[in-house]
Amino acid sequence: MFYPFDAICNTQPRITMRDITLRNITSTGSLLPAGVILCNVTNPCTNFKFENVNMRSWLWDSLGIGYINHYSEGVATNSFPDPKFKPVGYYSDPANRVELEAHEDPAQFMTSDYLVKSFIKIASGLDYDDFMKTENLIKEAQIALDFI
Numbered sequence: 001m002f003y004p005f006d007a008i009c010n011t012q013p014r015i016t017m018r019d020i021t022l023r024n025i026t027s028t029g030s031l032l033p034a035g036v037i038l039c040n041v042t043n044p045c046t047n048f049k050f051e052n053v054n055m056r057s058w059l060w061d062s063l064g065i066g067y068i069n070h071y072s073e074g075v076a077t078n079s080f081p082d083p084k085f086k087p088v089g090y091y092s093d094p095a096n097r098v099e100l101e102a103h104e105d106p107a108q109f110m111t112s113d114y115l116v117k118s119f120i121k122i123a124s125g126l127d128y129d130d131f132m133k134t135e136n137l138i139k140e141a142q143i144a145l146d147f148i
Contacts, residue, residue: 029056033067035068038070067084
């Protein structure tokens with residue numbers, strides 16, 4: 001298994017995970033993202049509670065990558081990063097049990113495009129588009145100076 005490099009991580013629908021509470025947990029300086037919560041589309045995780053759960057990592061916080069979370073519902077209070085639980089009861093409606101959307105695929109975080117843009121943001125304090133505008137202005141100024 002090469003998850004999240006491989007977008008598919010088969011979860012077991014016969015295993016039910018519910019009524020799980022994490023309270024007063026702090027982690028700092030991790031080399032790994034905050035965590036992975038993988039549940040099954042046909043048997044989602046329910047009634048998760050995160051209370052005062054703070055998972056800090058300079059690298060992953062800077063990249064904007066927190067929890068990788070699929071098919072879980074619950075509540076997070078005073079927690080960082082946001083585990084992005086669906087609201088309680090969300091998966092009770094079968095219409096909400098659909099395959100993951102592209103923005104939920106963790107493989108997107110491993111693309112060179114995403115990583116380059118994230119590192120530029122970290123290094124320069126600018127998002128990629130603003131950085132490229134700045135780079136282009138610098139190049140234009142250099143061309144103008146060379147012309148003079």
